[in-house]
Amino acid sequence: MDQSKLLIRNIQVYSASQTIKQGYIKINHGKVEEIGPVGSLTQTEGYQLIDFPNQNIKAIPGLIDVHIHGANGADVMDGTAAALETMCRALPQEGTTTFLATTMTQSEESIEQALQTTAAYMKAQPQRQAEIAGIHLEGPFVNPKRKGAQPEKYIQKPNIELFQKWNQLAEHQIKLVTLAPELDDDHAFTKYLVEHGVIASAGHTDATATEISEAIEHGLSHITHLYNQMRGFHHREPGVVGAAWLQDSLMVELIADGIHSTPEAAKIAFDLKGKHRLLLITDAMRAKCLQDGEYELGGQKVSVKDQKATLEDGTIAGSTLQLHNGLKNMIEFAGCTMEEVIQIGSTNAAAELGIDDRKGSIAAGKDADIVLLNEENNVLLTLCRGEVAYERKA
Ligand SMILES: [Zn+2]
Numbered sequence: 135m136d137q138s139k140l141l142i143r144n145i146q147v148y149s150a151s152q153t154i155k156q157g158y159i160k161i162n163h164g165k166v167e168e169i170g171p172v173g174s175l176t177q178t179e180g181y182q183l184i185d186f187p188n189q190n191i192k193a194i195p196g197l198i199d200v201h202i203h204g205a206n207g208a209d210v211m212d213g214t215a216a217a218l219e220t221m222c223r224a225l226p227q228e229g230t231t232t233f234l235a236t237t238m239t240q241s242e243e244s245i246e247q248a249l250q251t252t253a254a255y256m257k258a259q260p261q262r263q264a265e266i267a268g269i270h271l272e273g274p275f276v277n278p279k280r281k282g283a284q285p286e287k288y289i290q291k292p293n294i295e296l297f298q299k300w301n302q303l304a305e306h307q308i309k310l311v312t313l314a315p316e317l318d319d320d321h322a323f324t325k326y327l328v329e330h331g332v333i334a335s336a337g338h339t340d341a342t343a344t345e346i347s348e349a350i351e352h353g354l355s356h357i358t359h360l361y362n363q364m365r366g367f368h369h370r371e372p373g374v375v376g377a378a379w380l381q382d383s384l385m386v387e388l389i390a391d392g393i394h395s396t397p398e399a400a401k402i403a404f405d406l407k408g409k410h411r412l413l414l415i416t417d418a419m420r421a422k423c424l425q426d427g428e429y430e431l432g433g434q435k436v437s438v439k440d441q442k443a444t445l446e447d448g449t450i451a452g453s454t455l456q457l458h459n460g461l462k463n464m465i466e467f468a469g470c471t472m473e474e475v476i477q478i479g480s481t482n483a484a485a486e487l488g489i490d491d492r493k494g495s496i497a498a499g500k501d502a503d504i505v506l507l508n509e510e511n512n513v514l515l516t517l518c519r520g521e522v523a524y525e526r527k528a
Pocket residue numbers: 272282337338359363
């Protein structure tokens with residue numbers, strides 16, 4: 135039997151155009167070949183069969199996390215291929231099949247090491263694991279007033295020359311930069327990013343709503359971890375939060391773990407932004423998938439207790455959220471439908487990153503990045519480019 139041909143049968147298929155109640159997906163050499171209702175299935179010889187009769191299993195597109203630092207003991211800032219491999223192998227268990235390797239504010243040498251290692255890893259991405267779609271540079275161009283867990287001693291003003299050097303070292307794989315627009319003189323840095331196809335995102339920022347509006351005119355299009363480490367909403371100064379809610383051009387990241395934003399705040403974000411302008415992210419650090427205990431983030435000690443990660447002074451330091459739980463939370467917190475959480479968990483990110491020709495929905499010709507969810511919406515099986523990267527033990 136040709137192992138590269140797979141047939142998944144008797145599942146609910148959440149495809150780009152419709153939801154098929156009792157459907158099938160044919161996969162051939164890593165790509166979705168055909169989808170349809172089981173009744174119209176022909177030509178099954180040569181396919182390895184995965185069948186779920188009478189089980190109410192959903193097939194959704196692989197999730198895309200544009201903001202994640204680490205998982206299962208590893209962190210992008212470790213600057214090693216082994217750390218990236220650990221992350222790529224761990225993430226399919228939460229349904230993530232694509233992500234942006236996210237750096238932190240650190241010394242220039244550490245950032246450069248992480249950039250070069252990630253670019254090298256991306257050149258020959260192994261099968262049966264999540265795929266790195268690029269790099270999210272979080273800091274060092276942020277505001278010390280809103281530093282959160284970004285170590286202050288390495289924070290710098292937005293610097294085009296330094297970024298040029300870094301993006302060269304990263305072989306032009308930096309896709310998204312989190313910066314504080316109020317520190318970007320004449321918005322020159324934002325303009326430079328946008329002219330070079332890099333998404334400019336406001337985060338760790340003390341900007342006013344007016345400053346965000348000005349930055350939008352120069353190409354700012356994204357908001358990093360809404361509510362966290364930014365000027366909050368006030369009725370006489372709507373802040374970054376007010377701008378994020380109001381400005382339709384902004385794609386907004388949300389950590390839907392109930393810790394970085396309460397269930398009410400998550401619902402407000404969904405109600406105001408709608409399903410097309412919100413992205414579920416984890417902003418996870420290395421303790422994800424591991425037990426409570428002592429860990430490290432950006433050279434600082436982090437304690438994880440009841441899955442909440444904090445610095446010694448109590449500042450929240452990344453999350454331990456698994457992305458499929460973010461989807462489940464949005465169904466609970468905001469009353470989202472499955473179609474809506476697919477949109478905010480995968481489709482929007484693929485479109486924003488310009489990889490929607492391959493990712494972000496289940497459709498013929500696209501990568502077979504597919505997650506099977508059971509009745510409780512837990513991950514049963516994850517395919518990365520047509521190969522089983524995770525299978526839940528019975
Ligand atoms: Zn952050």
